[in-house]
Amino acid sequence: MLEFDVAVIGAGPAGLAAALAAKRSGAQKVVLVERDFRMGGILEQCIHMGFGLKYFGEELSGPEYAARFIKRIEEEDITVMLDTMVLSIDGDMRVIHAVNKNGVVNIKAGSIILSMGCRERTRAQVAVPGTRPAGIFTAGTAQRFINVQNELVGKKAVIVGSGDIGMIMARRLTLEGVKVEGVVEIMPYLAGLTRNRVQCLDDYDIPLYLSHTISDIRGQYRVEGVSVARIDENREIIEGTEFDIDCDTILFSVGLIPENEVSKSAGVLLDPVTGGPIVDDHMETNISGIFACGNVLHVNDLVDNVSIESEKAGKAAALFAQGRLHEKTEAISLACGENIRYVTPQKIVRGGQDDVTIYFRVSSPERNIRIQAEADGAVLLEEKRAFVNPGEIEFITLQKENLSGINAEQLIIRTVRE
Amino acid sequence: MNEKTITCIICPSSCHITVRGSGNSIESIEGHTCKRGMKYASSEYLHPERNLTAIVKAKDYKTPVISVRTSRPVPKDKQIACMRIIRELEVGPPYEIGRVILKNILDTGADILLTNE
Ligand SMILES: Cc1cc2nc3c(=O)[nH]c(=O)nc-3n(C[C@H](O)[C@H](O)[C@H](O)COP(=O)(O)OP(=O)(O)OC[C@H]3O[C@@H](n4cnc5c(N)ncnc54)[C@H](O)[C@@H]3O)c2cc1C
Numbered sequence: 026m027l028e029f030d031v032a033v034i035g036a037g038p039a040g041l042a043a044a045l046a047a048k049r050s051g052a053q054k055v056v057l058v059e060r061d062f063r064m065g066g067i068l069e070q071c072i073h074m075g076f077g078l079k080y081f082g083e084e085l086s087g088p089e090y091a092a093r094f095i096k097r098i099e100e101e102d103i104t105v106m107l108d109t110m111v112l113s114i115d116g117d118m119r120v121i122h123a124v125n126k127n128g129v130v131n132i133k134a135g136s137i138i139l140s141m142g143c144r145e146r147t148r149a150q151v152a153v154p155g156t157r158p159a160g161i162f163t164a165g166t167a168q169r170f171i172n173v174q175n176e177l178v179g180k181k182a183v184i185v186g187s188g189d190i191g192m193i194m195a196r197r198l199t200l201e202g203v204k205v206e207g208v209v210e211i212m213p214y215l216a217g218l219t220r221n222r223v224q225c226l227d228d229y230d231i232p233l234y235l236s237h238t239i240s241d242i243r244g245q246y247r248v249e250g251v252s253v254a255r256i257d258e259n260r261e262i263i264e265g266t267e268f269d270i271d272c273d274t275i276l277f278s279v280g281l282i283p284e285n286e287v288s289k290s291a292g293v294l295l296d297p298v299t300g301g302p303i304v305d306d307h308m309e310t311n312i313s314g315i316f317a318c319g320n321v322l323h324v325n326d327l328v329d330n331v332s333i334e335s336e337k338a339g340k341a342a343a344l345f346a347q348g349r350l351h352e353k354t355e356a357i358s359l360a361c362g363e364n365i366r367y368v369t370p371q372k373i374v375r376g377g378q379d380d381v382t383i384y385f386r387v388s389s390p391e392r393n394i395r396i397q398a399e400a401d402g403a404v405l406l407e408e409k410r411a412f413v414n415p416g417e418i419e420f421i422t423l424q425k426e427n428l429s430g431i432n433a434e435q436l437i438i439r440t441v442r443e
Numbered sequence: 444m445n446e447k448t449i450t451c452i453i454c455p456s457s458c459h460i461t462v463r464g465s466g467n468s469i470e471s472i473e474g475h476t477c478k479r480g481m482k483y484a485s486s487e488y489l490h491p492e493r494n495l496t497a498i499v500k501a502k503d504y505k506t507p508v509i510s511v512r513t514s515r516p517v518p519k520d521k522q523i524a525c526m527r528i529i530r531e532l533e534v535g536p537p538y539e540i541g542r543v544i545l546k547n548i549l550d551t552g553a554d555i556l557l558t559n560e
């Protein structure tokens with residue numbers, strides 16, 4: 026059995042930042058376990074620009090952003106195990122069971138950081154009717170085929186879902202000479218960032234069909250086309266609105282799901298809305314000594330926020346391994362009020378010495394609102410927003426002075442109309 | 444007289460800005476909420492530019508291709524022409540981030556750099 030102070034699972038941006046922070050916060054022996062052949066996570070295939078403005082103050086591509094952290098990891102005395110997949114964790118003993126080409130690897134750790142990221146929702150999870158021909162991919166799989174393996178996926182594509190990955194792939198395919206016939210979105214609004222609609226769709230005159238769905242997929246061996254139809258408020262197809270698009274490729278960009286099979290094996294409790302672990306402001310889960318950060322926790326749209334949040338997890342995990350993180354005491358729970366879909370962390374440990382940043386998403390778009398944090402009927406914090414949108418993560422920071430005065434069990438986050 | 448509607452991408456408010464003008468002169472800008480938006484709209488109207496990212500074939504590298512980008516934004520209408528050139532490139536070691544593999548593509552002033560190693 027190998028022994029480490031802090032073991033980090035997944036070497037994406039979350040794991041990289043967490044491992045570095047753990048090392049720099051005094052953990053002697055840190056190990057980073059990654060199933061892929063290299064570090065960097067999803068960023069290795071995100072070759073587009075749009076990373077790092079907040080963290081590094083300059084705009085970078087995904088691989089460049091990851092490389093800055095990878096360099097720092099390589100400079101520190103941190104053990105990196107590549108091509109090694111974690112299968113399960115014994116939560117009480119804090120023992121990780123993994124496999125690689127040498128066989129089984131067992132790691133006993135003082136504390137564990139979960140940073141496995143997320144995976145894509147597939148066609149099966151959105152129940153699209155039609156045949157089952159070749160030529161159907163998730164957008165992220167197509168991204169890896171094209172950007173890493175140099176395999177172009179088709180000649181004429183339709184994209185289902187207006188998430189960022191789908192829109193970014195629409196541009197990528199267009200630049201590679203693939204004709205993108207349209208992006209079909211079931212909701213009445215865009216799932217991803219407006220900036221991506223402008224620069225990935227509008228720039229190339231790619232039609233965006235909001236409130237539309239795929240009513241049929243045609244083709245016996247290879248995709249030959251799709252039928253698209255407008256839907257009403259109840260998501261029922263409006264008759265007579267159906268039209269056909271010929272294509273040989275369909276990309277699904279219909280959301281991401283935090284990758285938590287390993288977390289569950291350790292007894293970690295998940296939030297039904299985020300799909301990720303319930304954590305406190307130290308990023309600690311319900312299991313003592315097991316922490317979580319990045320996309321495994323909730324789907325982030327800005328990698329810079331992931332790095333910042335993961336440093337907190339790394340630091341807390343290092344303190345825990347050294348017996349310096351104070352005992353789990355009572356915590357204030359955070360509740361979702363008006364138009365808030367989820368908040369994370371879901372708890373704040375009483376008596377903390379730090380300001381706490383809370384990330385959240387709204388349920389539906391709103392203009393000119395205030396974000397309110399309320400406990401015991403008193404408003405602790407209020408911030409204006411000109412515009413909020415479910416596709417863009419929001420955050421507020423509660424000052425430690427504000428937090429120390431709270432006696433209530435609950436702190437409610439909500440939006441209030443002006 | 445030309446009219447162009449631009450969605451501002453500087454902040455999430457996404458204002459719709461209308462720019463009117465002819466040739467290289469702007470007559471009016473409407474619909475912006477702040478100065479940053481006005482600046483963005485005028486540059487989008489006069490000379491829209493984009494960063495370009497792509498992949499090129501890589502010999503003796505850990506994957507068949509390596510990612511690249513332009514060192515500065517290139518005019519929007521030259522993107523496709525630039526891509527045609529980039530697609531034909533092939534590189535060998537050393538693989539270092541920032542290494543220039545093609546200078547001044549299509550006289551845009553932008554170099555093509557490696558973004559991975
Ligand atoms: C297509 C796309 C475009 C994006 N565009 C932007 C953008 O423009 N700007 C921006 O700021 N952000 C962007 N993001 C978001 C950003 O990339 C993510 O928020 C960030 O990568 C999340 O990091 P992570 O480390 O949590 O997850 P990941 O990057 O997914 O890393 C998780 C790692 O864990 C490993 N792993 C998982 N399970 C196991 C296991 N059992 N054992 C061992 N290893 C395991 C995986 O192999 C992977 O390397 C984009 C994301 C995607 C998918």
Ligand code: SF4
Pocket residue numbers: 451452453454455456457458474475476477478479480481
């Ligand atoms: S004009 Fe100003 S307020 Fe409007 S989107 Fe642009 S930056 Fe934001």
